[in-house]
Amino acid sequence: MGTERKSADSYSDPRSSAAPEASPSLHPTQPKDLFDSLFADAPTGVYVALNGIIRYVNRRMQVYTGRTRGDLQGQHYLRLVVSEDRDRVKQNLTKVANGEHVLPYDYRIVNEAGDARWVTDTTTSIQYQDQPAVLGSLLDITERKTVEQALKESEEGYKTLFESAEEGILVADSETNKFVYANPAMCKMLGYGLEELWGMDRSAIHPKDEWTRIAAEIEAQAGGKTEMATNIPCTTKGGGTLYVDINATKALVNGRECSIGFFRDITERKRIEDELLQSEGKLRAMFKSIADGVIVTDLQVLMTELNDATLFLHGFGRREELLGRTILDLVAEEDHPKVIEALRRTFLQGHSGHMEYTLLTRDGKQTNAELSAALMRDKSGKPTGFIMIVKDITERKRAEEEILQRNRELAALHQVLTSITQTLDLQQVLREIVSQVGTALESSYTSIVMVNEDGTLGVGSEEYVDIPSLAIKSRQNSATRRIVDIPPSAITARPHGATRGIINSGQPHLVDNVDATEGTNPVLLAAGIKSYAGVPIKVKNTIIGVLFVHSTRKSAFSGKMRLLIAFANEAGIAIENARLYKDASTVGALREADRLKTELLANVSHDLRTPLTSIKGYSTTILRHYQKLSDDEKRDFLKEIDLASDRLTELIENLLQLSKLEAGGFRMNKEPLSIDNLIANAVEDIQQKAKGYSFAVKSPKSLPLVQADPRRIRQVIDNLLGNAVKYSPEGTEITVICEVDDQSLAVHVKDQGVGISANEIEKIFERFYQAASGTSSHKAGGVGLGLAICKGIIEAHKGHIWAQSEMGKGSIFTFTLPLYQREGSKPESQRTK
Numbered sequence: 001m002g003t004e005r006k007s008a009d010s011y012s013d014p015r016s017s018a019a020p021e022a023s024p025s026l027h028p029t030q031p032k033d034l035f036d037s038l039f040a041d042a043p044t045g046v047y048v049a050l051n052g053i054i055r056y057v058n059r060r061m062q063v064y065t066g067r068t069r070g071d072l073q074g075q076h077y078l079r080l081v082v083s084e085d086r087d088r089v090k091q092n093l094t095k096v097a098n099g100e101h102v103l104p105y106d107y108r109i110v111n112e113a114g115d116a117r118w119v120t121d122t123t124t125s126i127q128y129q130d131q132p133a134v135l136g137s138l139l140d141i142t143e144r145k146t147v148e149q150a151l152k153e154s155e156e157g158y159k160t161l162f163e164s165a166e167e168g169i170l171v172a173d174s175e176t177n178k179f180v181y182a183n184p185a186m187c188k189m190l191g192y193g194l195e196e197l198w199g200m201d202r203s204a205i206h207p208k209d210e211w212t213r214i215a216a217e218i219e220a221q222a223g224g225k226t227e228m229a230t231n232i233p234c235t236t237k238g239g240g241t242l243y244v245d246i247n248a249t250k251a252l253v254n255g256r257e258c259s260i261g262f263f264r265d266i267t268e269r270k271r272i273e274d275e276l277l278q279s280e281g282k283l284r285a286m287f288k289s290i291a292d293g294v295i296v297t298d299l300q301v302l303m304t305e306l307n308d309a310t311l312f313l314h315g316f317g318r319r320e321e322l323l324g325r326t327i328l329d330l331v332a333e334e335d336h337p338k339v340i341e342a343l344r345r346t347f348l349q350g351h352s353g354h355m356e357y358t359l360l361t362r363d364g365k366q367t368n369a370e371l372s373a374a375l376m377r378d379k380s381g382k383p384t385g386f387i388m389i390v391k392d393i394t395e396r397k398r399a400e401e402e403i404l405q406r407n408r409e410l411a412a413l414h415q416v417l418t419s420i421t422q423t424l425d426l427q428q429v430l431r432e433i434v435s436q437v438g439t440a441l442e443s444s445y446t447s448i449v450m451v452n453e454d455g456t457l458g459v460g461s462e463e464y465v466d467i468p469s470l471a472i473k474s475r476q477n478s479a480t481r482r483i484v485d486i487p488p489s490a491i492t493a494r495p496h497g498a499t500r501g502i503i504n505s506g507q508p509h510l511v512d513n514v515d516a517t518e519g520t521n522p523v524l525l526a527a528g529i530k531s532y533a534g535v536p537i538k539v540k541n542t543i544i545g546v547l548f549v550h551s552t553r554k555s556a557f558s559g560k561m562r563l564l565i566a567f568a569n570e571a572g573i574a575i576e577n578a579r580l581y582k583d584a585s586t587v588g589a590l591r592e593a594d595r596l597k598t599e600l601l602a603n604v605s606h607d608l609r610t611p612l613t614s615i616k617g618y619s620t621t622i623l624r625h626y627q628k629l630s631d632d633e634k635r636d637f638l639k640e641i642d643l644a645s646d647r648l649t650e651l652i653e654n655l656l657q658l659s660k661l662e663a664g665g666f667r668m669n670k671e672p673l674s675i676d677n678l679i680a681n682a683v684e685d686i687q688q689k690a691k692g693y694s695f696a697v698k699s700p701k702s703l704p705l706v707q708a709d710p711r712r713i714r715q716v717i718d719n720l721l722g723n724a725v726k727y728s729p730e731g732t733e734i735t736v737i738c739e740v741d742d743q744s745l746a747v748h749v750k751d752q753g754v755g756i757s758a759n760e761i762e763k764i765f766e767r768f769y770q771a772a773s774g775t776s777s778h779k780a781g782g783v784g785l786g787l788a789i790c791k792g793i794i795e796a797h798k799g800h801i802w803a804q805s806e807m808g809k810g811s812i813f814t815f816t817l818p819l820y821q822r823e824g825s826k827p828e829s830q831r832t833k
Helices: 032-039 059-065 083-097 142-153 158-164 184-190 208-222 267-276 280-289 308-314 333-349 394-420 426-440 498-505 522-526 561-624 631-663 675-689 710-726 786-796
Strands: 045-050 053-057 105-110 116-128 131-140 168-173 179-182 229-235 241-253 256-265 293-298 303-306 355-360 366-377 383-392 445-451 509-511 531-539 542-551 671-673 694-698 706-708 733-740 744-750 800-806 810-818
Touching: 032 045, 032 366, 045 059, 045 116, 053 059, 059 131, 083 105, 083 116, 083 131, 116 142, 142 158, 142 256, 168 184, 184 256, 208 229, 208 241, 208 256, 241 267, 293 308, 308 355, 308 383, 333 355, 333 366, 333 383, 366 394, 426 445, 426 542, 426 561, 498 509, 498 531, 498 542, 531 561, 542 561, 561 631, 671 710, 675 694, 675 710, 675 733, 675 744, 706 710, 706 810, 710 733, 710 744, 710 786, 710 810, 786 800, 786 810
Parallel strands: 694 733
Antiparallel strands: 045 053, 045 131, 105 116, 116 131, 168 179, 168 256, 229 241, 241 256, 293 303, 293 383, 355 366, 366 383, 445 542, 509 531, 531 542, 671 706, 733 744, 744 810, 800 810
C-alpha cells in the first residue's frame, strides 16, 4: 500500500482546522511506549506531529508548554507558536514532512501562562501510521537569547551573564583567531581550564581534517546565512569527541571585534536520534543488553518478555522457564502485598516510584532488590500490561549498612572521648575508659591490665579496673562470688596467656569461641565467658597496657575490632595525659613543700633568734656589769628575759601542737561547755593588752551548750582576737557575734582592718602561710601557725572554720561547733526553745 504525502496545506493555520475526532492508531514499529522508552526523560522537549496535529509529547515538552499530555495531543502544533513566527514554522514543518532536510531553527512558543519562550527546533522526518510525520526536538534557549541581547546592549554586563549560562560560551578575537574568554560551562564541556583556553587557536578544539568545513559553517551562521552550525565535532582535552550546535555572533569586546560562540552539547541527543533511526532489531538488542532486569507482563502480571539480565538475577538459564509465570514467583512471600500494592498504584497512576523488596532466586536464595514499573497501553490507550525494571541493590545496601555502622562507631568514639577527657585523675580516667567502652561494645566484663615500669602486669592493682562486675555460678559449699573476688593465677604462671601474647606481639587478639580455644583463663570459663577481644594500649609505640572486652555470647566482637582499636588509641592518649598531669602535680607539691620548709626555717630561725638574742643580751649584761647595775635595772633586765622566754615557749608550743594535730595525737578533753563565759573572759583579757581598740559582744541572752574542750576553744578565740588587733588600726572596733541554729553554734570575729586579698583568703589556714597585709611589720610577725592550729582544733571538734574579707573594709573569721546532745535526746538548742 503506497504512502500518500500531504501537501503544505495540511500545516495551515490551526484556526482554520479542527482537531480530529480520535487519535489515529500507532504504527506497530513505532509504538507510543517505544517513544516513551526513548524520550520520556530526554533533556529536550520531543513531539511528533502528523499533518500538523500533535500525536506525542514527552515530559520536557509538557514542562515547556505548561500543559499535560492530554491537553497537547490532538491539538495543532502551530497553536503553540507565537503568531509572528507561525509562517516560518509552517514552511519548515511542510518541508520536513515532504522529506526535505531543514537545519535547526529558532522561534517562540507560548506556554499556558501566556509567556513566550525561545526554542531551537531540530526536526526529522519519520513514518507514523504509514504516513510522513515530523519528529521535533525543542531546546529552551530563552536564556541564550537574553545573553545575546544583553551583549548587544552592554559590553560591561556580558561576563556575569556568560559565567552563569548553562550553555558553553567561547569568545575569540576576530583578528588573531585566538580565544580570549571561555565561561565555566565551556571549560567543563571541553575539560580545559580557563587559563588553558586563553590564547588557544580556534581550530585547536576541532578535528584538524574538518576545520576548513567547520570554520566555513560557523562564519556562514555568524553572517546570518544559516540559522545555526549543527552537528559540529569538538575534541576534548582528553582526546574524546563531542558534538555541538554553535550559534555565533559578532560583537565588540573591550574595543576589539570578537566572535562569540554559543555551544550546546548535543552528543546525547545525536546518540538518541541515531538510535531512533536504527531497526527494531537494534532496539531489541538494546533491550536484551540492559544490565538491569527488564520484565514485560500482562495485566495479570504473567511474564510475556524478559531480558538476559532477568534470567541472571534470578538464577534461570532459559526464558521458557519464566514466560507465562506470575511475577510474584520471583518475590519473597512476605513482600507479595507490597509488590501487589505498587502495581495497583502503577495501574491507577501510569507509573510507580522505586520500591525495595526481597527478590527470590530459583534456588530459594533471597536478595535485596529494587523495582520500578510503568503501565503499557495499546494504540487506543487501553492498558495492556506492565513493564518493570529490576535492580540488584545488594552492594548498595551493604555500603549503606557500612556507612550506618561507621556512623554508630564514630558516635560511640565521640562519647568515649567526651567522657575520658572530663578528668585528669588517672584512676578516674581508667574507670571511664572501661565503663564507656563496655557500654559501647555491650561487653559483659571489661578490664584494663597495665604494664608496670618493671615489666610486670598490674592485675588487681590500683591500675586494674573492672566495670561492671560479672557474677559467676555458685560452686558447691561456697557462696556466689564476683569474678573480681577470685584471685587470678599469676601472669608468670601463664607465659602464653592472651595478655602476655598481646604485649609481646603488639597485635590485637580476638577469640570468637573460648570453648574451641586452648589456654583460656579458667576464671573466665567459670564465669560463662564465650568470646573476648584484647588490644594493646600504646603511647609513643610503647605498650602501657591491654584493653579487654568479654561477652557471654559467641562472636560478640566480630566486626568491632576497628572500633576497639580506636578506643585503645584514645585511651592511650588519655592515660598518658593523666600520668603527665599527676607527675606535674607531684612535682608541684614537692616544690611547694620545699618552699614551705624553706619559709619555715627562715621564719622559725627569725622568731627563735629574736627572743634568744634578748635573753643572751640581757644575761650577758647582768653577768658582766652585775656590780654596776642598780637593783631596778637588774629587775627590768630579768623581766625582758622572762618575756623573751615566754615568746620562745609559745613558739615551741605552737610547733608541737601543729605536729600533734597532723599526727592525730592531739588529745581533746571535751565536755558540755557554755561558750558565752569563755568569750567574755577572752575579750576582757585582750582589752587589757589592746587599750587602743574598742570591743563588743553581740549574742542571744542564753546560748546552748556545746561539746568542746574549753582550753582549746579559748585558744582559738584568743588567736582570732589577737589577729584582729594585729591587722586593724587603733581606734577601730572588734566585734564578737554569736548565732545558733538547730545543729550548731557559730562564732564570728569581725574587725575593721586592712582586709585579705581574694587570692590569699583560701591559703591563710595553711601552715606557715602569712597574709602579706598588716598594719606594720612588727604586728604581722609570726611563723604562720596560729590559723592552721585553729583549723585543726575546730575540725577535731567536727566543726568548720572559714574567713570572709574585703580589702580596705575588714575581715570576718567564723567557726562553728556542734551543739551538746545527750544520747537519745534532741540538740540543746531545741530543748531550750
